[in-house]
Amino acid sequence: MTDAAEFRRHSQDALARGNLDLAVAYLQTALRQDPADRESYHTLGRLLRLAGRGDSAAAWYKACLHRYPDDSVARMGLAALGQGPAPDRLPDDVVLYIFDRNAKVYETNMEGLAYRIPETLTPMLAAEKGTARGDLDILDLGCGSGWCGPLLRPFARRLVGLDLSPAMLDLARAKNAYDELVEGEILGALQGGRLGTFDAIVAANVVLYFGKLEPLAEAITKSLKPSGAFVFDVEKGATDRAEFHSAGRFTHGRQLLERVFAPPLYARSRIQETVMRTEAGRPVHALCCVATAPAA
Numbered sequence: 001m002t003d004a005a006e007f008r009r010h011s012q013d014a015l016a017r018g019n020l021d022l023a024v025a026y027l028q029t030a031l032r033q034d035p036a037d038r039e040s041y042h043t044l045g046r047l048l049r050l051a052g053r054g055d056s057a058a059a060w061y062k063a064c065l066h067r068y069p070d071d072s073v074a075r076m077g078l079a080a081l082g083q084g085p086a087p088d089r090l091p092d093d094v095v096l097y098i099f100d101r102n103a104k105v106y107e108t109n110m111e112g113l114a115y116r117i118p119e120t121l122t123p124m125l126a127a128e129k130g131t132a133r134g135d136l137d138i139l140d141l142g143c144g145s146g147w148c149g150p151l152l153r154p155f156a157r158r159l160v161g162l163d164l165s166p167a168m169l170d171l172a173r174a175k176n177a178y179d180e181l182v183e184g185e186i187l188g189a190l191q192g193g194r195l196g197t198f199d200a201i202v203a204a205n206v207v208l209y210f211g212k213l214e215p216l217a218e219a220i221t222k223s224l225k226p227s228g229a230f231v232f233d234v235e236k237g238a239t240d241r242a243e244f245h246s247a248g249r250f251t252h253g254r255q256l257l258e259r260v261f262a263p264p265l266y267a268r269s270r271i272q273e274t275v276m277r278t279e280a281g282r283p284v285h286a287l288c289c290v291a292t293a294p295a296a
């Protein structure tokens with residue numbers, strides 16, 4: 001008898017051929033075969049949510065929660081559809097669900113979406129800290145596959161990468177750009193103070209997984225040396241609040257950044273707008289920011 005995993009593989013093939021309806025049908029068959037196949041609930045929810053079929057997506061997330069009441073991937077899926085409370089930040093197991101399993105295809109996927117945030121943030125770092133002289137202690141927060149590593153290396157005396165995902169860290173290690181790679185959660189690691197202090201902290205495409213910016217802003221300024229720079233991007237929001245949207249990311253508005261990255265935590269912030277990447281063929285707008293810690 002064909003098992004659920006086999007139907008999931010057929011579903012992936014159908015998706016690769018651009019046939020969403022067939023992919024969905026295979027996943028439904030997988031669940032008829034094995035109603036406990038959690039992976040199929042997750043994938044059905046995600047595919048339908050990203051295709052704009054929110055009601056169907058929500059039904060599958062609810063079915064998943066009926067069987068697995070603590071399932072945070074389903075909970076976050078419903079929250080992204082506006083049918084549940086938005087978290088303060090994406091939970092660790094959801095971050096791993098998104099990134100750890102897909103690490104191998106992360107860079108190819110992002111190149112296909114014209115992702116350019118690391119290349120945008122590096123000149124902003126240079127504008128703040130001067131041209132690359134290899135004399136800065138730099139932390140790459142949510143370093144992922146290490147995309148920023150080779151760009152930051154010329155600036156760095158010490159370059160540390162931090163990420164939750166072991167599979168992403170393996171890819172970053174292969175770049176040979178970092179002095180140290182640390183597996184850990186950003187807030188926990190910074191609040192624990194175990195990484196030391198830095199001239200610059202860079203976070204490319206990471207702050208969009210945080211809704212509540214205040215704890216992050218506070219932990220980061222404490223991890224910066226006097227006049228140190230936090231260089232990061234967010235997905236541009238239309239309001240002055242963080243909004244959790246259907247793609248499962250937060251948007252943040254300019255006023256919000258100006259309010260959070262302000263005295264007394266930060267001496268000043270400078271914001272510029274750019275296109276982060278595309279999604280379904282449309283540009284995703286970003287705000288890139290350099291927030292400078294107070295001088296000693």
Ligand SMILES: C[S@@+](CC[C@H](N)C(=O)[O-])C[C@H]1O[C@@H](n2cnc3c(N)ncnc32)[C@H](O)[C@@H]1O
Pocket residue numbers: 089090095096099100117118141142143144145146147148162163164165168184185186187203204205206209
């Ligand atoms: C979109 S990727 C960006 C990776 C890299 N900075 C880049 O520009 O390609 C986001 C990364 O942030 C990590 N991440 C998200 N939230 C995190 C958290 N709370 N603690 C540690 N890592 C986190 C993910 O594991 C993932 O590798």
